[in-house]
Structures are given as C-alpha cells and as structure tokens.
Amino acid sequence: xxxxxxPRRTLTLRxxxxxxxxxxxxVSRVLRSRGDVSVSTRERVxxxxxxxxxxxxxxxxxxxxxxVNLVAVIIPSLSNMVFPEVMTGISDVLEDTGLQPVVGVTNxxxxxxxxxxxxMLSWRPSGVIIAGLEHTPAAxxxxxxxxxxxxxxxxxxxxxxxxxVGISHFRAGRHMAAAIVAAGYRRIGFLGTMMPHDxxxxxxxxxxxxxxxxxxxxxxxxxxxxxxxxxxxxxxxxEAILTRSPDLDFLYYSNDMIAAGGLLxxxxxxxxxxxxxxxxxxxGVELLEGLPCRLATMxxxxxxxxxxxAEIIAGQHEAGATGGIITELEPKLQPGxxxxxx
Amino acid sequence: xxxxxxPRRTLTLRxxxxxxxxxxxxVSRVLRSRGDVSVSTRERVxxxxxxxxxxxxxxxxxxxxxxVNLVAVIIPSLSNMVFPEVMTGISDVLEDTGLQPVVGVTNxxxxxxxxxxxxMLSWRPSGVIIAGLEHTPAAxxxxxxxxxxxxxxxxxxxxxxxxxVGISHFRAGRHMAAAIVAAGYRRIGFLGTMMPHDxxxxxxxxxxxxxxxxxxxxxxxxxxxxxxxxxxxxxxxxEAILTRSPDLDFLYYSNDMIAAGGLLxxxxxxxxxxxxxxxxxxxGVELLEGLPCRLATMxxxxxxxxxxxAEIIAGQHEAGATGGIITELEPKLQPGxxxxxx
DNA sequence: CTGAAAGCGCTAACAA
DNA sequence: TTGTTAGCGCTTTCAG
Numbered sequence: 013x014x015x016x017x018x019p020r021r022t023l024t025l026r027x028x029x030x031x032x033x034x035x036x037x038x039v040s041r042v043l044r045s046r047g048d049v050s051v052s053t054r055e056r057v058x059x060x061x062x063x064x065x066x067x068x069x070x071x072x073x074x075x076x077x078x079x080v081n082l083v084a085v086i087i088p089s090l091s092n093m094v095f096p097e098v099m100t101g102i103s104d105v106l107e108d109t110g111l112q113p114v115v116g117v118t119n120x121x122x123x124x125x126x127x128x129x130x131x132m133l134s135w136r137p138s139g140v141i142i143a144g145l146e147h148t149p150a151a152x153x154x155x156x157x158x159x160x161x162x163x164x165x166x167x168x169x170x171x172x173x174x175x176x177v178g179i180s181h182f183r184a185g186r187h188m189a190a191a192i193v194a195a196g197y198r199r200i201g202f203l204g205t206m207m208p209h210d211x212x213x214x215x216x217x218x219x220x221x222x223x224x225x226x227x228x229x230x231x232x233x234x235x236x237x238x239x240x241x242x243x244x245x246x247x248x249x250x251e252a253i254l255t256r257s258p259d260l261d262f263l264y265y266s267n268d269m270i271a272a273g274g275l276l277x278x279x280x281x282x283x284x285x286x287x288x289x290x291x292x293x294x295x296g297v298e299l300l301e302g303l304p305c306r307l308a309t310m311x312x313x314x315x316x317x318x319x320x321x322a323e324i325i326a327g328q329h330e331a332g333a334t335g336g337i338i339t340e341l342e343p344k345l346q347p348g349x350x351x352x353x354x
Numbered sequence: 355x356x357x358x359x360x361p362r363r364t365l366t367l368r369x370x371x372x373x374x375x376x377x378x379x380x381v382s383r384v385l386r387s388r389g390d391v392s393v394s395t396r397e398r399v400x401x402x403x404x405x406x407x408x409x410x411x412x413x414x415x416x417x418x419x420x421x422v423n424l425v426a427v428i429i430p431s432l433s434n435m436v437f438p439e440v441m442t443g444i445s446d447v448l449e450d451t452g453l454q455p456v457v458g459v460t461n462x463x464x465x466x467x468x469x470x471x472x473x474m475l476s477w478r479p480s481g482v483i484i485a486g487l488e489h490t491p492a493a494x495x496x497x498x499x500x501x502x503x504x505x506x507x508x509x510x511x512x513x514x515x516x517x518x519v520g521i522s523h524f525r526a527g528r529h530m531a532a533a534i535v536a537a538g539y540r541r542i543g544f545l546g547t548m549m550p551h552d553x554x555x556x557x558x559x560x561x562x563x564x565x566x567x568x569x570x571x572x573x574x575x576x577x578x579x580x581x582x583x584x585x586x587x588x589x590x591x592x593e594a595i596l597t598r599s600p601d602l603d604f605l606y607y608s609n610d611m612i613a614a615g616g617l618l619x620x621x622x623x624x625x626x627x628x629x630x631x632x633x634x635x636x637x638g639v640e641l642l643e644g645l646p647c648r649l650a651t652m653x654x655x656x657x658x659x660x661x662x663x664a665e666i667i668a669g670q671h672e673a674g675a676t677g678g679i680i681t682e683l684e685p686k687l688q689p690g691x692x693x694x695x696x
Numbered sequence: 697c698t699g700a701a702a703g704c705g706c707t708a709a710c711a712a
Numbered sequence: 713t714t715g716t717t718a719g720c721g722c723t724t725t726c727a728g
Contacts, residue, residue, distance in 0.1 A: 070476040072705030090438040134412040243644020302585020302615045414721030
C-alpha cells in the first residue's frame with residue numbers, strides 16, 4: 013500500500029478557498045450552512061473540501077465565534093454502572109441539539125474533581141453537569157463564576173450552585189426504613205462500601221437511621237469494605253456480618269451490587285429470604301433482572317436525571333440564562349421478593 | 355445569599371496583567387511555568403490570578419501554540435464493563451503526561467463512529483485511540499490524514515492504520531475450542547448477542563468453529579439476542595437453547611455477562627456443571643468473582659491494552675512520529691470450575 | 697529577566 | 713449572494 017504524499021501541514025479554510033476559487037468567508041458559510049450561498053458555489057466548495065479531506069479547526073472557530081458546543085460532564089466513576097446510565101440520558105437529549113458531552117472522571121476525589129473542573133472550564137464549555145452538591149470551595153467558586161449553566165445531578169439534599177436534578181437520598185433512606193419496619197423486621201444490619209466521599213450513600217444511611225429511630229430502632233451491626241469486586245465484597249461482608257450477628261433479620265446494603273452478592277450468598281446457603289432474613293439494596297441496576305430472585309431496591313432515576321439535566325443545559329443554551337431550576341425526582345420503591353409482604 | 359456583581363465577561367490574561375502590573379507575556383509565562391521569571395513577579399501574578407479567579411482560555415492557547423493536550427478515545431459503549439477498564443488503563447498512563455483523554459461513544463455504529471471521529475479530529479487532538487480495526491472508508495481516510503499518532507485497540511486481526519494494541523480474537527476462539535474439545539465435550543452450542551458490528555465477537559466465533567472443525571465437530575445450535583439486561587438474556591437464552599437441544603454438553607457464550615446468566619440458570623435448576631454441561635464465556639470481568647462458581651473465561655487484557663495504547667500515544671507525542679507499533683497481548687485461559695478438568 | 701509585535705485559523709459585522 | 717476587514721485570547725519570536 014503506497015502512501016500518498018501526506019500533507020504535513022493540516023488543511024485550512026484557505027486551502028479549500030484556493031481549490032474552489034471561492035473566498036474563505038463563503039467557504040466558511042458553506043461548511044457551516046450559514047447564510048445564503050448559491051447552489052453552484054456551495055457544490056463547488058463542498059466538492060473541494062471533500063476532495064482535500066478538509067476537517068475544520070474547531071479551535072479557531074470557537075475562538076472567533078466565542079461559542080463552544082461542548083458540555084462538561086463530571087462524574088465520580090465510570091465503572092459504577094450508575095454513571096454510564098446518566099451519560100446515556102445526557103447523550104440522548106444532547107444528540108439533537110448540536111451540543112457534545114465531554115466526560116471527566118474524579119474517582120470520588122474532591123481534589124481531582126477540582127482539577128478536572130478547572131481543566132474542562134478552560135475549554136469554555138456551554139454548560140456543566142456535575143455529580144453531587146459537595147465540592148471544594150474553589151470548585152464552587154469556579155462553577156459560580158463560569159457564567160454558564162451548571163446542573164448538579166443525582167442529589168438534591170443541599171444547596172446547588174445553580175440548577176439541580178436528582179432525588180433526595182435522605183428521604184430514600186427513610187422510605188426504605190419505613191418499608192422494612194412496616195414489614196415487621198426489627199434487627200437490622202447495614203452494609204456499605206467504605207467511601208468517605210460518597211455523600212449520597214451517607215445521606216441514605218442518615219435518613220435510614222432517623223426513620224428507624226422513630227420506631228425506637230437502631231442499626232444493630234455494620235460492615236464496610238472498599239475496593240475489589242462489589243459482588244464478591246457483598247458475599248464476604250454478608251458472611252462476616254451474619255457470623256458476627258446471627259440474629260439479624262434484615263440487611264440494608266448501600267448499593268445493589270453488594271446486595272446482589274449478599275443475595276447470592278443467602279441463596280447458596282439456603283437462608284430463608286425473605287422469611288428469616290430480608291434484604292434490600294439501592295439503585296435499581298439492570299443487572300438485578302438476571303438474578304434468580306428480585307432484590308428489593310429503589311430506582312434512582314438515573315436515566316431520567318441525565319435527560320433532565322441535559323434538557324436544562326440545552327434549554328438555557330438556546331434561550332439564554334434562566335438558572336436555578338431544581339428538579340426533584342421521586343425514586344420508586346421496588347419491594348421485589350426479598351422483603352416480606354405486609 | 356447576595357450574589358457578587360458577577361463579571362459578565364470572562365477574564366482574560368489582560369485582566370491579570372492589569373491587576374498585577376505585569377505584561378501579558380510575563381503573566382502567560384508564569385501561568386505556564388515557562389521561561390525564567392523572578393520570584394517576586396511570579397508571586398504577584400499568581401496572587402492576582404487567584405484573586406480574580408482567572409481560568410486560562412485553552413482555546414486561545416491551543417490556537418496560538420498549535421498544541422492540544424487532548425487524546426481522543428473512541429469506543430463503542432460505556433455500559434459494557436469492558437471499555438471502562440480500558441479507559442482506566444489509559445487514564446493511569448496519561449495522568450502524568452499532561453495529556454487528557456476525551457471519550458466519544460459510537461454505540462457500535464460505523465456511521466456514528468465516523469461522525470464522532472470527525473467531531474473529535476476537528477479539535478486537533480494529539481492522538482487517537484480507537485476501538486477495533488473496522489471503520490468506514492471515510493473514517494480510515496481521516497485517521498490516515500490526521501498526521502497524529504493513531505492506536506487501534508482491542509483487536510489485531512487485520513490491518514491497522516498506524517499502531518495497534520490488542521489480542522487476536524480469532525485465536526482466542528480457537529484456543530477456547532481446543533480446551534473444550536480436549537476436555538471431552540462434543541455437542542457444543544453457541545450463545546451470543548446479536549450485533550452485526552461486534553467484529554471481535556464474530557472473529558472469536560470464527561476461530562472457535564475453525565478449531566472445532568479440526569476435530570470434525572461443529573456448533574450444534576445457536577441462540578442470539580439483543581438489547582436488555584445481559585444477565586437476564588443469558589438466563590433466557592440458556593433456557594431456550596437447552597429446551598430446543600437438550601443433548602448439548604457445552605455452551606460457549608460470546609461474553610461473560612450472558613455466560614454468568616447461564617451459569618445462574620444452571621445452578622438454579624440443579625444442572626450438573628461441569629459434569630453434564632460445560633460453560634465458558636469471554637472477557638474475565640470482575641463481576642465473575644462474586645458468582646457462586648468460577649466461570650471459565652479468557653481474560654481480554656483490557657487494562658493492559660489501555661495502558662499500552664496510552665504509552666504509544668504519549669511516547670510519540672514526546673519523541674515525534676514513529677508509528678506502526680503493533681503489540682499483541684496474550685489472553686490467558688481461565689478454566690475456572692465450569693469445564694471438566696482433563 | 698521582561699516586553700512588543702505578529703499571527704494561529706476562523707467568524708462577526710459590515711460593505712459591495 | 714459574495715467579499716473585506718478586524719479581531720477572538722493566547723503564544724511565538726525576537727528585541728531589549
């Protein structure tokens with residue numbers, strides 16, 4: 013395969029202009045479909061551009077027009093099942109708006125979040141979608157001063173910088189606790205991933221405990237783990253907590269993956285679920301549908317959150333600043349087969 | 355909360371220059387830590403920048419310097435478990451190179467891939483990492499003419515545009531077939547996700563069938579599905595194929611998620627695995643570690659692929675074009691507990 | 697060590 | 713409908 017004499021310099025509008033005998037300005041108009049251009053010149057330009065293999069330089073375009081069709085999306089993790097779904101919601105909506113999502117990952121580190129945010133803002137995006145309401149003071153300041161629509165997603169228990177779309181994790185925890193108590197469970201254990209910066213899991217637990225307290229109950233035992241396969245950790249933690257506190261009659265997990273691990277453990281060991289032991293997770297991940305038994309969980313509305321957030325960005329991009337839209341979604345409790353029916 | 359008189363115009367170098375009484379040029383030098391600047395002026399500048407909340411405009415910087423520290427990463431999907439791991443490998447390496455990955459998702463559509471690629475190239479990234487060797491002619495042309503390092507990842511059965519890092523899926527299929535035949539299985543079924551553009555799954559099946567043919571065997575029955583929860587599809591497909599062809603003694607799945615679904619189905623129904631029925635998947639996903647029984651699979655070296663690809667990009671970014679580095683990784687067969695030991 | 701001039705490749709705003 | 717003229721905000725280059 014003989015290689016063409018590769019153009020060492022990347023092509024510019026000027027090249028297309030010369031090749032087509034049309035002014036740079038008109039070439040630009042054709043390539044952006046802006047303004048009126050006669051059919052004949054349009055075709056001449058398009059053909060020249062295609063023949064040359066011209067790819068416009070958005071950097072120059074953005075600088076000149078002061079417009080960047082990028083939306084910064086900042087999330088804690090990609091390997092969490094949860095965020096890819098939010099991303100899907102965002103992409104679905106942005107698809108037909110001319111806006112493009114650009115993802116940054118923080119690994120649940122506030123410092124990293126600050127850095128990623130700075131990095132992304134320096135590209136002057138048209139908007140920011142960022143997970144959570146907790147940020148470093150510097151990050152908050154950047155968001156505030158960016159002068160573009162900001163949507164904080166997933167959580168609404170707190171004060172957003174601008175707009176927010178999410179659920180109340182605090183109330184989600186309460187809601188689950190109420191359901192568990194109503195079903196007659198009394199000796200309840202909690203199993204979570206050890207993540208100091210997972211504020212949403214923390215809020216769920218807080219709400220959970222507060223609701224238990226109303227019935228004079230409290231969490232009897234807890235188990236935390238970090239790192240590794242969540243499903244496996246779920247098994248191991250379940251074994252550990254049941255060995256230590258064999259009289260527990262309910263296990264509340266901070267997410268569905270570890271809960272699924274626990275469920276598999278219980279099924280494997282012939283533990284009577286939900287009779288002797290009830291189980292519940294959180295998130296409503298697709299994975300659960302494949303399990304032998306439907307785990308109790310709460311849908312976190314991830315796809316919807318992504319959609320709504322993108323709609324806010326797109327809307328304000330169109331219409332100019334509006335700001336401060338707060339959307340609370342209602343997570344649905346899915347009792348499944350792992351809580352006794354009342 | 356009273357809002358500050360928000361600066362409606364975003365800050366420029368000039369603002370920092372005026373605030374600090376230092377020329378724009380020197381401010382620029384300080385902010386990029388380039389060239390020698392006296393400690394006193396440096397501090398003055400830094401303080402002014404911080405006080406104002408200045409965020410540099412990378413668009414202008416990139417245009418002026420003709421340098422963009424972005425690496426385009428183009429993958430089929432985020433919800434696949436597989437690609438996030440590749441991403442992690444990429445991020446790990448890029449972290450300390452000053453390069454930043456930017457993700458584009460194609461949903462396994464060649465047309466979308468072409469569009470995403472065009473979009474990303476128009477930001478003049480320093481390199482491209484793209485999944486697979488199969489692209490539209492236009493996409494190939496763009497890659498060829500981009501004049502930047504290109505690394506095609508995951509697969510090496512074909513002709514790369516520039517560099518490539520991956521495994522031979524064809525040989526992976528052969529390898530698995532050989533192990534299955536050696537273990538004495540003879541009536542083999544295949545279960546896959548229906549994806550015309552998943553070339554890697556296709557190549558695995560081709561290699562698998564070719565190896566079976568050497569022993570005079572062929573795939574007895576097949577089952578395809580698309581969409582939905584992979585774990586659930588795995589269960590359903592397994593039930594379907596076993597109902598239709600109850601005499602099968604091995605099921606080869608195109609990925610671990612559907613295989614895991616099949617495994618759970620078998621365990622649930624008390625099918626003797628691996629005695630009466632053997633099972634195998636592909637990928638070596640972390641999830642498997644949490645299952646009650648270790649599924650036979652092959653590790654696709656995803657993290658390592660990401661690392662190597664990023665190293666190639668970073669290396670060429672440093673040293674100038676080298677090009678055409680092909681790295682083949684060797685996937686390891688993990689027999690687990692779902693193939694009889696020979 | 698610091699500054700002034702020129703221009704990166706494109707588009708807004710006019711003019712023709 | 714088409715072309716011309718100025719920049720966008722920064723960095724390169726070269727001069728002090």
